[in-house]
Amino acid sequence: MPPTSPSSSVQAAREALAARLREIRLDAAMTKREIAARCGWSEAKSGRIENARTAPSDADVLAWCRACGAESMAPDLIAANRQADSMYVQWRRLQRTGLKRLQQASVPLYERTQHFRVYCSNVVPGLLQTPGYASALLGGIAAFRGLPDDVAEAVTARVNRSQIIRESGRRFAIVIEESVLRYQLGDASVMAGQLGSLLSAMDLPAVSLGVIPFAVQRETWPVESFSVFDDARVDHEPLSASVTITAPDEVAQYVKAFGAFHRQAVYGAQARALIVKAIDALG
Structure with missing residues (x-):
């Protein structure tokens, strides 16, 4: 792991x-x-x-x-x-000029990556976030860290960056924990819109979206969210830092972990049922 x-x-x-x-x-x-x-x-x-x-x-x-x-x-x-x-780069250093620049800084990495593997245990992956959800999330980050208020610009930059998911020639394997569907960022309407957007994303030809149910017998335990880029680089973002990993043996551990999460996830109709259930729970 x-x-x-x-x-x-x-x-x-x-x-x-x-x-x-x-x-x-x-x-x-x-x-x-x-x-x-x-x-x-x-x-x-x-x-x-x-x-x-x-x-x-x-x-x-x-x-x-x-x-x-x-x-x-x-x-x-x-x-x-x-x-x-x-x-290991301190978040304060990365974000000292606000969140917009941080979103833009990763664009070259996204553009050169052909195969994305994304595992999220806490929030909807950035690639699939709606503007409303991204605004709630980034707004919370900016407030918590006392950053310059450029949330609106950062949301626009994140949404623009995410358009890559609709481009041909790339593959996106995404696995989320069922808890991601239940953690409410923004009000009920924001969450309903975000969950509905996940249903739509499942129809994209380049996207494989899986959900690990609460009730599944775990093969591996939940860990912090991470992204693997072309089996060559891993980014993960704990509370205090941004960690970039390129050592082949460590990258291989994350690829192995993603494979385990992929096997535990459900897809298609079963995943849709979990998302719809989360929407219904919003009332």
């Missing part, structure tokens, strides 16, 4: 980098003290870097490689170091 902590992927990347630096040191037949002397820092720092307790700077990585006579390896290691830095 996918990692449950948003920082776990970052730590795994840090540990992989630290292991490579240790291998370079051992291949050079050098001690941590010798590395420290050549780099001009303490032996303790060498130990912290090698044990992934301290994240090295780009300059640290370059100095380490030079000290070991492996300067040619520095560019790849620096790239890996920067990838680890970018995997």
Whole structure:
């Protein structure tokens, strides 16, 4: 199953980098003290870097490689170091200029992706959100985080981005928990409109929409929502951060998890019945 902590992927990347630096040191037949002397820092720092307790700077990585006579390896290691830095991005940093820019930033990713796998346990996926639902959701996010009020513009950007779901040549496999149908964002009319829109989305030729019923015997437990883009990248968004995962072994875990959720979901008439039931419950 996918990692449950948003920082776990970052730590795994840090540990992989630290292991490579240790291998370079051992291949050079050098001690941590010798590395420290050549780099001009303490032996303790060498130990912290090698044990992934301290994240090295780009300059640290370059100095380490030079000290070991492996300067040619520095560019790849620096790239890996920067990838680890970018995997966990604080929401405040991403959203400091408002939500519209955040919606627009993902457009290139959406445009180059051919196969989308989306699992949602808490809200309707952005690709399927109506303007009313998106407004309620983004408005709540902006208020909670004290962001600039550009909700109307962000909703427009999200809806425009979602038009890709109607383009040919792409596939969208989407699985939601039945709870998503019951969590009310906006008033009853907003929810009724959103649920009705889900029924319409099921008719789109490129869309496979499944619902995991409350009553199903679980093969896997619900996890935080995530999206897989062409088996090459995973994005998931816990409360405090946006996490991007590109390590093949971790991406494979999410693909495996999505397969499990897909098997537990119902489709077609059974899924429609659950959505209609949720609409009826709105009164």
